[in-house]
Amino acid sequence: MSRMKFTVISPEVYTYGAMLVAGILKDNGYEVTLKRRLSAEKKSTVMLSLYSTQHLLSDEIKEFISKHRKNGGTVYIGGPVSAYPEMVLGELKPDAVIAGEGENSVPYVAKLGISSGTPGLAYTGPDGNIIRTKAVAPASMKRPLPLIPDDISSQSIRGASAYIETHRGCTGACTFCQVPRYFGREIRSRDLPDILEEVKEFKKHGATRISVSGGTGSLYQYRNGKINEDAFIELLRGMAKIMGKNNVSSPDIRVDCINERIAQAIREYTIGWVFFGLESGSDKILKVMGKGVSVSQASDAVYRCRDFGLKVAGSFIVGHPLETAEDFEKTKDFITEHCLDDVFVSIAEPIPKTPLAELVLNTPKEKSPLYMPHKGEYMALKLTESEARSFDLQMHADMFKPNLHVVTDEIFNAYLFGVRKDGKEIRAATELLFKYYGK
Template sequence: MKILIIITRFAKGAYTYDKNSTEKNYTYMVPLGLPYISAFLKKNGYDVTILNLNHLEGKVQDLIRDELSKNQYNIIFTGGVSIYFPDLRDYVQYIREDSPDSKIVIGGGIISAQPEIMYSLLKPDFIVIGEGELTALELMQCIEKNGDPSKVDGIGYTENGNLVLTKPRKPIIDLDALPYPDLEGMGFDEFLDHTLPTFIVYDTVDFPRPYPLLASRSCPFACTFCFHTIGNKYRQRSIKSIIDEIKYAVRKYKVNIIHLEDELFAYDKERALEFCKQVKEFTDTVPYKIYFNLSLRVDCADEQILDALKSIGCTLIGLGLESFSLTVLNSMKKHTSPEQIERILQMIAEKGLAGQGSFIFGDPAETFETATETLDFYNNHQDIIRGGITLGFVVPFQGSPLYKYCVEKGIIKDEIEFIEKRSQEGYPFFEPMNLTRMSDSEFEKLKDRVFTAAFTTGYFSIPISSESVNGVNEIQIRCPYCNQVSVLKNINYPKRFEFQQIGCRHCNGKFRMVTPYYPAMRFIFKILGFNRINSLKKTFDRIRNVGSNERKIGIT
């Protein structure tokens, strides 16, 4: 049995789907779901190949066709989150055309959120709902023996023209028993060799070699905007298992950044402190500096935790902020408060660290007054926000309670139409849906205020110098927080009105590296506001497109 796993080509920046794109892409957060499944299947004796489309140049259709022409695969696995619906839809079509005998299996958040709808739209042979390792193995064994798929928990398939969903799969409790994800199979060395300090989580070093590590699975909380692909049963790996993987990653890949993809670090304080102790014991033996990035809730940290994190080289801490209004936080079921948010940001700043997170507007409980509470805090506390906090609007992702609310209230009138529209237009982050009780005109004013603040608030700095030294670009820039000069390598000078979010190498504050054009643009943006600037841009784009089309047909 030969198995192919396809990792989708991830989007750069805000998601838009372009089936004709031919570019390689190394600017992505490494997915762990499919590599974990690959490792588990390999451990159980199966022949698995991973096709990582991000590392290949050419149209996706041609790349898949080329791989299928070289090898005959019995089973093809793929999947992802909901925004990659158009990619997965096309992958199914390409596989059907070029390898009609292959069984197609799709999993991930896109399936777990809407199994019936996505099965009908994507039309694979099987879908995997929830956690995938045991399900993938049992499904493989079932197909191999021509067995009864109804005996495999956590899948969907067609029988007599009808979709059959088997009983849900119980969560894997012993996470230590799972093998490390098959990053080697997806070309991890190539990824590391091409990773630049352009992600805010990677800008601590000039030549980042980040390693993604899953220390736990799921989350026991139920925030309304969030969807847990594998349910709400929170499970943690043992500290020994995590430390062993860190040692493995450092020795095998020479990584210098460990990115803990753990939503609730410090949920268990004693465990977090013991983890930091054991990490430090190991990293002190490594001949180079290793940095850590991780996330925690604002109600699960104190000075002792932050001191421990700083001692192991943690410079950036992801935070679940969402709003500075208690009304909105309660509506989101965050179980946190504005006072906790301010306190954790203040402590992080005092420790010379930086927080990362977002304030997201537009919850159903949002009003102009609640939004003003958040905007006022954001505008007046840049000294403790330290550049790592972004502004945006809440998105009703499929499967979340917020999405279900939109369906129940008729905000989303037709789910299939909604999915198809997003597949054609991408995720319109600058055209958010009005989920509030505000009128559309009031909501437009709020959108203007939020995005204007996003573009015009925060610290920035113009580089002192930029030159190539031994073929590597080198930039000197003064930090607007501590006034110290940092020398940044392997990063390009921004173009005209563009900017690059970077971190100070002395105080860890985040700020925008900009060109001399930027202050004027920012001033104009502040005067005109986002909505007028956006309207002008749309007008210019229409004129440009008309002119382009006229030239194509010979009118001009």
């Protein structure tokens, strides 16, 4: 009897989640192909792993699904977008959505297909109503090895071939973030030998640099309200032994989850960069964002890392509905004072089912930075307020990076193009939320 065939696709990049699902299917005896392009054998079963609301707006993805289904194939959609199945079913029209953490439901989906007895599914019933089957429990952190493609070295996500999962969940409650809502606020950690076996496997397949995934690196093995420094240090040491310290990064850490020992381990066992989600230089905005930390804690963390010789990068979010011009100036001041080695700026995006999404949807458009025309310094560029702040902050950060960064015409135009694109995409995603809000 021929084995059932699956194609697992994550558009553009091999995401860790797609590799994991492909590994589980392979371990269950199925024939699996993993792709980052939208193509599949006719009549095959496709599992599409989508990680951005933008995917719900993609004509290319819509066309692929429609054509594949017309040709007799089946399409399931999973990944972070499955947190809002109504939107996925309404916009992309797949056969079904694998809702929530897929590891537990994928083997049932493969065996039983779309049926009321398959856990963790959402699909459109004959009368057009959305049917949701029994929810699956949070996944165990014991699982088979992911399916790692042989061309994994060809991808570079902020310098890493892959971001591996060491634990799941976040103790934080940032109002713009889906992680605690999707994975919960309890930390579930993997066993170190399993992680290291996986790192070896990545290396065997050609991965050049491996990074620890998620915004909370040092929460690995967090227990009883305490950071487990020893476990995190062992993790980095083990990874460095396999990959070499120049091929390991542990970038994202909460500013209240770093101390001397952790900073020292990052210097000793990784490329020596730390990445903080700083978001704003205004305590008021940090509070409404639910960051749970203050500007002075963020400042201390930056200086502490510098003392240990680490490079520090930070990300900022501009255009929060409650961010005033004064709050924005405080963010600029933070950057002026701390001269960060790298800065990433994004416009506040209402991720579905987050408190920020509620706030954006309840803010009249004429008062929302996402829609309001900018009337200040960059008025001639015809930007919205969010776009203007993002543009301004990127230019400002360049002036205060430790190494000289000259803003050439080319860079100026690239920033301008980038903020216009971001603004347009986030407004399109917000319109989608307006369409499905309350459904």
